[in-house]
Amino acid sequence: MASVKLIESTEEAYQYPLLIKQLLLSSERYGGDREIVGGNNGKRYSYTEFNQRVRQLANVLTAAGVKQGDTVAVLDWDTPRYLECFFAIPMLGAVLHTVNVRLAPEQIVYTMNHAKDDLVLVHDDFLPLMAQVKDQLETVHGFIQLSDEEKPQEAPLEVIGEYEQLMINADVHHEFPDFDENAVATTFYTTGTTGNPKGVFFTHRQLVLHTLALSATTSMNTQMQLLQSESVYMPITPMFHVHAWGVPYVATMLGLKQVYPGRYDPPQLLKLFVTEKVTFSHCVPTILQMVLSSEKAKDIDFSGWQVLLGGSAATEGLVKAAKERGIDAYTGYGLSETCPLLCTTWLQDDFANQSGDEQVKTRTRTGVPVPLVDMGILDSKGQFLPHDGEAMGEVVVRTPWLTQGYLHEPDKSKELWQNGWLHTGDVGTIDGNHVLQIRDRIKDVIKTGGEWVSSLDLENLISQHPAVDLSAVVGLPDAEWDERPHVMVTLKNGGDLSLDDIRDHLQPFIDKGMIAKWAVPDSVTVVDEIPRTSVGKIDKKVIREQLKKD
């Protein structure tokens, strides 16, 4: 077979690798007079200063012994300083480990050892923790203190110095090298309900491509211009969580005004929103809920604030409540494993003509895959299913910015990647307008008679029964059908609820074609309390174990 024609190049022709340092090229050119604002200490930097500080930080880190291939951990709130780390650390050829500061201390230690961190940049708030676990950190050879105070407190463990004090004396010149675009740039850990956190990792090439594709989707929609040159960006998703969804890289490439709030305290967020005239943020739905219901929010005019919701499904109620306050909320979808962007809400030309309720639905659906994302849904046999809004299958993706595996976990990596597709573990439908709707997690979906039933769909319907307080549906092993749905409920006023009550309640939904007849649960358990995980999610693993014992 013939082969493609490859590049014919001269000795001097330069294969320009895709490196994070190139995202900085346009930052100062496009940035003009715009600033990067630190809510942590009130400091403000022009893009010229920011670029200079990235070079200074590189010199500080080099002096602290950081070499290519090293891993530098950061434990910080959201600050301009963290943004400097987003650039300087990978630009040195080192790996940035964004430590999840909300993990339990033993998990933080686990991730820092597993990632083989060499140097640690740590905020005052986490210095006591570091002092406490210092002896358990196997590879760390030094700490740099991150302080928001003009006169930093004395650190409770030996540090190389405080960030700003080290910066003062650092040379403003630094030439960043070129290297392989497949060099790992960042790593961080994703937590499941069981087992140790798993490390994902992204390369320079992947982050540059993610930045470019994210910038297309956030700027190109006439009715939904999330990021434009005069937008003001404030993240409300921690920077340790998938690089704050990668938006800081986009905002910096385009020289936008950026506001980093420090800790996520609603009064602080609201104050910055007002004084800095923020136009775009992203967060998990609960944070938006918390901000809206804060006492201080009552007198604030939120009109013109665009908020991308992700991390978990937004409810129509929240999106509607936000709109009533002037906030345009949209949905984004992705995983830690996917850098994260896969889908966002995409407004078609007819959006403006939709009714208010339809608009809320459009904003709440999981969304449309962004450019360069190839996406399909697979049935249990690994066959691609039609995009008809009915067929439900596991969401699989290909795109150039997916983690190539879990760090040092080849077995788990093989589950993640199968036949050239990353398996998300999410189950969804894709409709004729190319809109993905996540319906369940694959481990929770009920596989019965060769069909899949969404446990979440059943829970939503059963929860509408007037006597039901909370419901949880799981699949139980069945000799004939593989699995059959079982529902566990708590009731509002005690008493009892029979299977027939549930069947009668579900019949109208069957008649309307909203669920299949065989999706009706075979059994019901009334309990006083439904098992939950440490973060408050329904724990279906425990439910299945409890029911197995019964």
Added chain:
Amino acid sequence: MASVKLIESTEEAYQYPLLIKQLLLSSERYGGDREIVGGNNGKRYSYTEFNQRVRQLANVLTAAGVKQGDTVAVLDWDTPRYLECFFAIPMLGAVLHTVNVRLAPEQIVYTMNHAKDDLVLVHDDFLPLMAQVKDQLETVHGFIQLSDEEKPQEAPLEVIGEYEQLMINADVHHEFPDFDENAVATTFYTTGTTGNPKGVFFTHRQLVLHTLALSATTSMNTQMQLLQSESVYMPITPMFHVHAWGVPYVATMLGLKQVYPGRYDPPQLLKLFVTEKVTFSHCVPTILQMVLSSEKAKDIDFSGWQVLLGGSAATEGLVKAAKERGIDAYTGYGLSETCPLLCTTWLQDDFANQSGDEQVKTRTRTGVPVPLVDMGILDSKGQFLPHDGEAMGEVVVRTPWLTQGYLHEPDKSKELWQNGWLHTGDVGTIDGNHVLQIRDRIKDVIKTGGEWVSSLDLENLISQHPAVDLSAVVGLPDAEWDERPHVMVTLKNGGDLSLDDIRDHLQPFIDKGMIAKWAVPDSVTVVDEIPRTSVGKIDKKVIREQLKKD
């Protein structure tokens, strides 16, 4: 020395190559009900139809014998059909040769032989030419006729068939393969004033990256949103000219409404502008001039039309005249060798507060480098010059979408690429706001006493002398100063003009600091006619030769 940490991946982990086929993934998803309109035959295609036709064309081409690594030439006007070729040909792993149909027949033959074209897709208008030169085409083994008629005329040479007729019977299924992202996707020829045309070539990777970066710069500026989801795009730069600046790839990736005008006939362009509600076009300044001065343009409301000007410098007069008609004109800069995008006008937040004259200047300047473009200006010793708006040097660039050389011309490639930078052959200044201003071609700039003097700057000033009709300034060899400026003039009313007249005329500009004292020409020649090239440009090579003989 330590090295960077490279990807650790499982066997199954998939390195997703950057391929043109991926630009199509979002076209249908984002495109909704929008259409691709053919001004050549009035046909309109949805994005679903367009995607299907790309697959059908792949089957037509495969049946015609096209294999990976082959080169397929296209001679066509701007049509949806050509856009189908932009995708289907490279997606097969073949190389698309966009033939410049405005070249002389012998040059067309030269480029087709030099590129080793295998199959030729040729519009009715160029069939007679192909019939005439058929025997001189060394590698071509077949022709496909491109006709705009319902019932195509009989071709004057043997053809495999007519495009639409072949499409009717083509299967709508085609699985495009993955291959190396460094596979060559396109090639075309750039013409200089002397010698044979030179071939440049671009890979899948380069075109994908160019598309992403172009989309950022055309959509992200709050005051200058050239391309948004509801924009309507009509190119007025031929598709054979650097892929119509790459905009068709952006427009397709984003599913925009696109209008392909066929031949560039002003009444046809104006009709389509009005009926299709075009919002964005790009063209060379003379085309915009021609459109504006067309008789039919008088009654047209042009407000809302955004036009990116490039190819040669736009004058302030044209930009101002356009604005008076409601057209927002901006400047783009690039070369055939650079895919082409390097710079565009970039409006800072204060643009709205600028005076009308300042705004015209901002729109007319060469522009600001787009994301991922690294740019510098070099003096004659190859040293980087400051970006102060004063220092003038050769513009050199690095960015991931530059031709890696001239096809089969290693010596010329070595001139193009030096020390890892592509040398543009243009001379310019970069000011403190990062705005590039092209001042001359390097072969025309006058190198005197270690300094560079722009021949264009001198011509602009000398042309303001009331007696001067046209002027051309060239550098003549000088033992002491290396070169010294010499001016050749034609006069409005005959008569004579002395060197002292020119010195007196230039003195006020020297006093104002607009030119240096040593930039004043040493000699003047009054002539009846200044030598020009075949396309009407001042021919400085001939002038230098004439003056050498004198």
